Amino acid sequence: MRVGLVVPCYIDVFYPEVGIAALELLERLGVEVDYPFDQTCCGQPMANSGCEADSRATEEHFIGLFSRFEYIVIPSGSCTHHVRNKFIAAPPGPERDQVSKHVYDLIEFLHDVLKVNEFPWSEFPHKVALHNSCSAVRGLHMASMSERVHDPYFNKPKALLEKVKGIELVDFPRHDECCGFGGTFSATEEAVSARMGYDKLGFIQRSQPEYIVSSDMSCLMHLQGCGRRLGTEVKFRHIAQLLNGDHA
Amino acid sequence: MSVHPVVDQASNAARFLADRSREEYFDTLMWSLREARDRSASEVPEWEQLRDLGSAIKEHTLSHLADYLEQFEASAKRNGVEVHWAHDAHEHNQIVAEILSRHGAKQLIKSKSMLTEECDMRRYLENRGVTVTETDLGERIQQLDDEPPAHIVGPAWQKSPEDVARVFAKAYGSDPNNAAPVYLAHEMRVHTRALIEKADAGMTGANFAVAETGTVVTATNEGNADLSGNVPRLRICSVGIEKIVPTHRDLAVFIRLLSRSAVGMPITQYTSHFRAPRRDGEMHIILVDNGRSERLGMEKFWQSLKCIRCGACMNTCPVYRRSGGLSYGSTYMGPIGIIMMPTFDIRRFSELPFSSTLNGSCSNVCPVKINIHEQIYAWREVMDEKHQIKLAKKSAMVAAGEVLSHPELYRIVTAAGETTLKRLPRFAIYNDFNAWGKHRETPLPAGQTFHEWYKANRRKA
Ligand code: SF4
Numbered sequence: 001m002r003v004g005l006v007v008p009c010y011i012d013v014f015y016p017e018v019g020i021a022a023l024e025l026l027e028r029l030g031v032e033v034d035y036p037f038d039q040t041c042c043g044q045p046m047a048n049s050g051c052e053a054d055s056r057a058t059e060e061h062f063i064g065l066f067s068r069f070e071y072i073v074i075p076s077g078s079c080t081h082h083v084r085n086k087f088i089a090a091p092p093g094p095e096r097d098q099v100s101k102h103v104y105d106l107i108e109f110l111h112d113v114l115k116v117n118e119f120p121w122s123e124f125p126h127k128v129a130l131h132n133s134c135s136a137v138r139g140l141h142m143a144s145m146s147e148r149v150h151d152p153y154f155n156k157p158k159a160l161l162e163k164v165k166g167i168e169l170v171d172f173p174r175h176d177e178c179c180g181f182g183g184t185f186s187a188t189e190e191a192v193s194a195r196m197g198y199d200k201l202g203f204i205q206r207s208q209p210e211y212i213v214s215s216d217m218s219c220l221m222h223l224q225g226c227g228r229r230l231g232t233e234v235k236f237r238h239i240a241q242l243l244n245g246d247h248a
Numbered sequence: 249m250s251v252h253p254v255v256d257q258a259s260n261a262a263r264f265l266a267d268r269s270r271e272e273y274f275d276t277l278m279w280s281l282r283e284a285r286d287r288s289a290s291e292v293p294e295w296e297q298l299r300d301l302g303s304a305i306k307e308h309t310l311s312h313l314a315d316y317l318e319q320f321e322a323s324a325k326r327n328g329v330e331v332h333w334a335h336d337a338h339e340h341n342q343i344v345a346e347i348l349s350r351h352g353a354k355q356l357i358k359s360k361s362m363l364t365e366e367c368d369m370r371r372y373l374e375n376r377g378v379t380v381t382e383t384d385l386g387e388r389i390q391q392l393d394d395e396p397p398a399h400i401v402g403p404a405w406q407k408s409p410e411d412v413a414r415v416f417a418k419a420y421g422s423d424p425n426n427a428a429p430v431y432l433a434h435e436m437r438v439h440t441r442a443l444i445e446k447a448d449a450g451m452t453g454a455n456f457a458v459a460e461t462g463t464v465v466t467a468t469n470e471g472n473a474d475l476s477g478n479v480p481r482l483r484i485c486s487v488g489i490e491k492i493v494p495t496h497r498d499l500a501v502f503i504r505l506l507s508r509s510a511v512g513m514p515i516t517q518y519t520s521h522f523r524a525p526r527r528d529g530e531m532h533i534i535l536v537d538n539g540r541s542e543r544l545g546m547e548k549f550w551q552s553l554k555c556i557r558c559g560a561c562m563n564t565c566p567v568y569r570r571s572g573g574l575s576y577g578s579t580y581m582g583p584i585g586i587i588m589m590p591t592f593d594i595r596r597f598s599e600l601p602f603s604s605t606l607n608g609s610c611s612n613v614c615p616v617k618i619n620i621h622e623q624i625y626a627w628r629e630v631m632d633e634k635h636q637i638k639l640a641k642k643s644a645m646v647a648a649g650e651v652l653s654h655p656e657l658y659r660i661v662t663a664a665g666e667t668t669l670k671r672l673p674r675f676a677i678y679n680d681f682n683a684w685g686k687h688r689e690t691p692l693p694a695g696q697t698f699h700e701w702y703k704a705n706r707r708k709a
Contacts, residue, residue: 049632138608177609225689
């Protein structure tokens with residue numbers, strides 16, 4: 001099985017260890033991973049700001065690099081949501097469709113395609129709070145949504161984390177309320193964005209976890225920024241790092 | 249051309265947030281309504297089917313709107329009601345003023361109506377010598393404090409009981425230190441009952457207008473719509489044309505959805521059906537367009553006309569709860585406000601679509617399944633097309649588009665050795681770490697990018 005790996009721009013620059021963990025994890029699971037060397041970004045920052053025309057060239061570049069893959073895997077719910085559901089800046093065509101239809105968040109790929117049952121190399125003997133991003137929950141339906149009170153409960157990232165030895169997952173109030181990142185929103189509406197981040201940390205810390213873990217590093221970048229300003233001790237990890245066997 | 253300045257929701261919100269206790273009070277109150285809505289929806293096994301049905305009935309009605317409006321008019325006339333058509337806010341206000349002056353009416357009592365807010369009717373009438381008294385508790389509080397509603401269901405929810413005690417003390421001379429709700433409600437009643445009794449005319453909005461019978465329906469908890477509607481001989485009812493439902497069977501679906509979505513109660517205290525004037529009186533219904541027909545023709549946005557004004561999207565919106573309702577500078581606020589207001593004035597409300605994280609919770613709670621967050625996203629594009637995006641942001645996006653579509657450029661900008669805070673790929677958050685850094689630490693670039701690591705460790709020569 002051949003997979004094209006996308007390493008989102010903010011992971012590339014700020015959190016390379018997350019890209020490495022995703023790559024190594026896929027390889028451990030017997031997947032042949034290609035990292036198209038000329039990749040940049042999926043176009044989301046511009047499109048998300050209304051500037052769809054300005055994301056066109058970037059999306060075309062993305063299509064050029066990734067349309068040959070049967071599986072395109074991104075360790076980011078928001079990028080996956082963009083490529084799957086909002087990828088309309090480039091002109092329509094079979095290659096664009098191919099990319100949108102074959103893109104997976106890393107969690108979906110592990111849970112739904114590979115159907116991984118165990119991560120024998122993993123062990124994380126810590127108290128962990130799992131934060132699922134809005135893109136993951138309401139965009140990609142990786143977990144049931146709190147507003148849909150009659151839907152059966154499911155939570156794919158959680159189901160995978162439960163396979164990690166020694167992990168203790170804790171709950172917290174308003175578990176799928178937005179953390180306040182929102183891409184450009186975090187700068188244009190910085191006061192509300194930060195307040196939402198502080199509140200999210202406040203709710204999570206009621207159960208005193210050592211780590212906050214998510215499949216979206218952009219939420220964590222924001223929460224980490226808030227946490228450092230507030231002087232909190234809690235640490236942040238991408239879910240790929242835990243599944244790949246990081247012990248701390 | 250718009251004469252109003254662009255509403256700066258973000259700065260307004262920052263001012264609201266500066267008072268932490270107020271913000272926390274509002275957020276907690278709004279979230280408790282969201283929780284009440286969840287509990288209430290979970291008690292109705294067919295909840296999701298009801299939402300589908302509500303949405304389908306509205307879509308059907310809106311796509312046959314002209315027919316149903318005519319049917320409504322004919323039914324209302326049969327009931328002895330005088331029906332008026334208003335093309336816009338100004339025409340609506342003129343019609344009201346004309347009806348009142350025909351009867352020499354100077355004292356108007358009114359039960360909450362967002363439509364009359366939309367038309368800025370109170371000011372229009374007061375300039376013509378008519379005294380308008382709000383009879384809805386929340387609306388009256390806002391009127392006495394000279395503030396517009398902060399929420400479409402509870403106009404004064406942004407105020408604490410202590411705030412209300414202060415407002416009443418100033419207006420009524422009541423005890424400023426007694427914030428007990430029973431005391432405040434009593435003060436309100438004492439001071440408005442007299443006005444209701446001697447009013448010349450009464451006015452209400454409508455939650456629904458039933459085409460088959462010509463009935464207008466209001467859903468309230470205080471019963472004051474009944475007072476405004478029944479006490480004076482002259483009754484005027486303003487109805488937005490999107491409020492039409494075909495039959496009473498259809499109405500039942502919305503009655504089940506409305507109050508559960510709004511405040512988590514199965515039904516409001518009063519669901520009042522007004523069909524005909526009292527025997528010795530007159531009843532007027534004004535059907536108001538004010539931009540609705542135009543919106544109906546907008547492919548991406550017509551679905552916002554399905555709205556039944558329950559406010560659930562506002563209660564669940566994490567941005568609204570932390571911004572306050574007044575920050576939107578508009579008649580309708582929160583998620584539904586964001587997608588409706590630009591149709592009234594695109595320039596003035598050009599920033600509103602950016603006051604959202606696009607988290608999607610609003611669309612999930614909406615009882616008539618409006619794709620609210622997708623419309624917010626679509627409005628952003630419209631703002632770009634119509635050149636309503638701020639120059640600084642637009643330039644940043646053009647530059648980002650340039651860098652991100654050219655790998656060589658991208659590598660230069662992101663190269664770890666070269667990276668200083670000045671040259672980081674700030675595009676991810678719109679080139680502005682200064683704003684980001686006000687309340688947060690900025691992320692630190694790693695010693696080596698993933699790309700460089702890959703090149704050093706994995707790239708086959
Ligand atoms: S958009 Fe939907 S949730 Fe919001 S007020 Fe209207 S009906 Fe209620």
